[in-house]
Amino acid sequence: MDSDKKRKLLLWVLWILIVPAGLYAVYQSYPPEVLFEWELLAFAAFAVLTALLPLNINGTPMYLVQWVTIAVFLKYGLFIEILMSQLTMLVLLFRTRNAVSRNERFSFNSLMFFVLSTLTGLIFFAAGGEIGSTSFVHIVSYGLLYQLVYLVANHLYLYADDVLSKTSKSFISLDSIWDFLITLLIFPYAITLYVLDAAIGVSALMLLGLPFMVMTVVLRLYNSSEKINIDLKKAGHIGHQLADRLSQDEVIDQFIEHVATMFKTDYAYVIDYRNSQLLVLRIFEDGRLVDMDLPAVPYTQGIAGQVIAHNAPLLFGKQKQWIELSTVQLPKDIESIMATPISRNNKIEGVLLIGSRKEFAFSANQLQIMEILSTYFAVSLEKSGYMEKVIAKSERCGLTKLYNYRYLDETLENCMKEIATGSLDQLSLIMMDIDRFKSINDTYGHQSGNEILIQLADLLREAVGEEGTLARYGGEEFVVLLPHYGKELALLLAENLRKQIADTEFTIQQSIQSDKQAETLHITMSIGVSAAPEDGDDGMAIIRNADRALYTGAKQAGRNKVAAYTK
Incomplete structure (x- = not known):
C-alpha cells in the first residue's frame, strides 16, 4: 500500500474513532441550552456567506468565518460551535477546488475542525471562561484567549501534518503572520456581534453582518484588480526582456x-x-x-x-x-x-x-x-x-555564406585573450589560398570563379564541421581557426584538406563562351599553418605568420603544399 492510501485510511480511522464519540461526549459534558432557534439559523447563514467570500492574500485564501463562530461559542456553547464549524467546513469543502479528493479532504478537515474546537473550548472552560457572560471584561479577555488558542492550535495542527507528510515548512511564515493580523482584525467584530446581539437580538446581525459582507466584497474586488495590475506589470516586464533577446x-x-x-x-x-x-x-x-x-x-x-x-x-x-x-x-x-x-x-x-x-x-x-x-x-x-538576418549579413560573406574577415578577427582576438588567461591551452590557424586563381577568372570568367569559390566553401564547411571557425579571409583566401588544436594536429587536418581539394572535380559554366557549356576542372591550394602561443602572442601575429608560411613554405616551394611557420 502506498503512502497516499495509508494516509487516507489513517485519517478515516481517526475520524471514526474520534469525531462521533467526541461529539457525543461534548454534548453530555457541555449540553447546549438551545439546540435550534431562528436566530441560530441567521448566524449559520452569515457563517456560510462568509465562508463563500474569502480574501485572497499573496495567493492564499483567508477565511473570516470566525467573526461568527466566536460569537456563536460565547452565546450557545461548545457543542453548537462545533456544529457550526463543521457546517462551514462542508461549505469550504465544496467551494474550494483542489487536486486532493473531497473524500480525503473531508476526513482531514472535519477531524481538524473538531479537534481545534474541542481543545480550544476545553482550555477556555479550564481557564474560567463562562458561556453567556454579560461582563464586558470577561467577554473580551476570555474571548481573546479563545481566539489566540484556536489560532496557535490551528497552525500547530497543520505544521504537524506537514512534518508527518515529510513536506515540512517553517512554522512562522508569511501566511501565519497574515493569519495573526486577520485574527486581530475580526476579533473586535466577533465581540461586538456577541455584545450587540445580547442587547438587541437578531438585528445585531443585520447591523454588523451586512456592512461586514459589503466590506468583504469590496476588499475582494480590490484585491482582484490589484492582482490583475500586478500580472499586467509582470507581463510588461517580460515583454521588455524578450525584446532584448537577439536570437x-x-x-x-x-x-x-x-x-x-x-x-x-x-x-x-x-x-x-x-x-x-x-x-x-x-x-x-x-x-x-x-x-x-x-x-x-x-x-x-x-x-x-x-x-x-x-x-x-x-x-x-x-x-x-x-x-x-x-x-x-x-x-x-x-x-x-x-x-x-x-x-x-x-x-x-x-x-x-x-x-x-x-x-x-x-x-x-x-x-x-x-x-x-x-x-x-x-x-x-x-x-x-x-536581427538574426542583420547579424548574419554583417558576419557572413554574401557569396560563400562563410564567416567574413570581421567575424574572424573578433573571434581570433577572443581566443588570444583566453590563451593569455590560461582558459585556452592552444590554438592553431590554417590559411589557404587557391593556386593560379587569376588564370581561372581570365580563362572562364569571374562568374565561373565565383562558382568555384561557392563549391570550395561547401567542401570546406563539410570537412571542418564543428572542429573550428571557417571564414573567407579575402578574394581566394580561406582561414580555419582551431581552438584546442596543436600545430601538429592542425598540419594533419591541413594536409587532408589539401588532398581532398586536389582530388575534387569542380563544375563551372563557361560564362565567357556564348553557349555556356558545363565543364569540370581541378584546383589546388597552398596552405600555411601557425599556432599560439608559440608563434605569436596576438591575433595579427598568428595571421601574419600563417600567411608567411603559406607564401614562403608552400607557394614558393611549388604550390599545392602545406607548410608550417618556423622562426
Whole structure:
C-alpha cells in the first residue's frame, strides 16, 4: 500500500474513532441550552456567506468565518460551535477546488475542525471562561484567549501534518503572520456581534453582518484588480526582456521559462504551426527545459488544433473537460489547461499551452494575461528574426555564406585573450589560398570563379564541421581557426584538406563562351599553418605568420603544399 492510501485510511480511522464519540461526549459534558432557534439559523447563514467570500492574500485564501463562530461559542456553547464549524467546513469543502479528493479532504478537515474546537473550548472552560457572560471584561479577555488558542492550535495542527507528510515548512511564515493580523482584525467584530446581539437580538446581525459582507466584497474586488495590475506589470516586464533577446532560440527559451514561473505551472509548451502541421518547439516541465524529439502531427489534432481551428484561447479546469481532445503528447497527470494562439500580422504562427496537476489552477483573468504575453512573444520573435538576418549579413560573406574577415578577427582576438588567461591551452590557424586563381577568372570568367569559390566553401564547411571557425579571409583566401588544436594536429587536418581539394572535380559554366557549356576542372591550394602561443602572442601575429608560411613554405616551394611557420 502506498503512502497516499495509508494516509487516507489513517485519517478515516481517526475520524471514526474520534469525531462521533467526541461529539457525543461534548454534548453530555457541555449540553447546549438551545439546540435550534431562528436566530441560530441567521448566524449559520452569515457563517456560510462568509465562508463563500474569502480574501485572497499573496495567493492564499483567508477565511473570516470566525467573526461568527466566536460569537456563536460565547452565546450557545461548545457543542453548537462545533456544529457550526463543521457546517462551514462542508461549505469550504465544496467551494474550494483542489487536486486532493473531497473524500480525503473531508476526513482531514472535519477531524481538524473538531479537534481545534474541542481543545480550544476545553482550555477556555479550564481557564474560567463562562458561556453567556454579560461582563464586558470577561467577554473580551476570555474571548481573546479563545481566539489566540484556536489560532496557535490551528497552525500547530497543520505544521504537524506537514512534518508527518515529510513536506515540512517553517512554522512562522508569511501566511501565519497574515493569519495573526486577520485574527486581530475580526476579533473586535466577533465581540461586538456577541455584545450587540445580547442587547438587541437578531438585528445585531443585520447591523454588523451586512456592512461586514459589503466590506468583504469590496476588499475582494480590490484585491482582484490589484492582482490583475500586478500580472499586467509582470507581463510588461517580460515583454521588455524578450525584446532584448537577439536570437529566436533565446526568445523562445526566455518566454517559456517566464510563463511557467508567472503562472506557477507544471508544464508549458510552445507549439509551432506551419504547413498544416503542429510541432512542439519547447517543453518546460517541473522547472526545467526538457529535450524531447516529438513528431509533427496534423494541425486538426488535440487542444492546440482546436485553438487554431477557432483562433480562440481555451481554458479547462479539470481533465474530464478536455480528455476527449487529448493527444499522446500531454502527460496523464495534467488537470488544468490554458492554451492561446500565437499570432503575428493576423496570422496564427503557433500555440502556447500550459498545464497544471491541480484542478482549476487557472482563471479567466490569467487567460487574458497569457494572450497579452503571446502577443509580446510573437512581436519579439519577429524582431529577433530580423536581427538574426542583420547579424548574419554583417558576419557572413554574401557569396560563400562563410564567416567574413570581421567575424574572424573578433573571434581570433577572443581566443588570444583566453590563451593569455590560461582558459585556452592552444590554438592553431590554417590559411589557404587557391593556386593560379587569376588564370581561372581570365580563362572562364569571374562568374565561373565565383562558382568555384561557392563549391570550395561547401567542401570546406563539410570537412571542418564543428572542429573550428571557417571564414573567407579575402578574394581566394580561406582561414580555419582551431581552438584546442596543436600545430601538429592542425598540419594533419591541413594536409587532408589539401588532398581532398586536389582530388575534387569542380563544375563551372563557361560564362565567357556564348553557349555556356558545363565543364569540370581541378584546383589546388597552398596552405600555411601557425599556432599560439608559440608563434605569436596576438591575433595579427598568428595571421601574419600563417600567411608567411603559406607564401614562403608552400607557394614558393611549388604550390599545392602545406607548410608550417618556423622562426
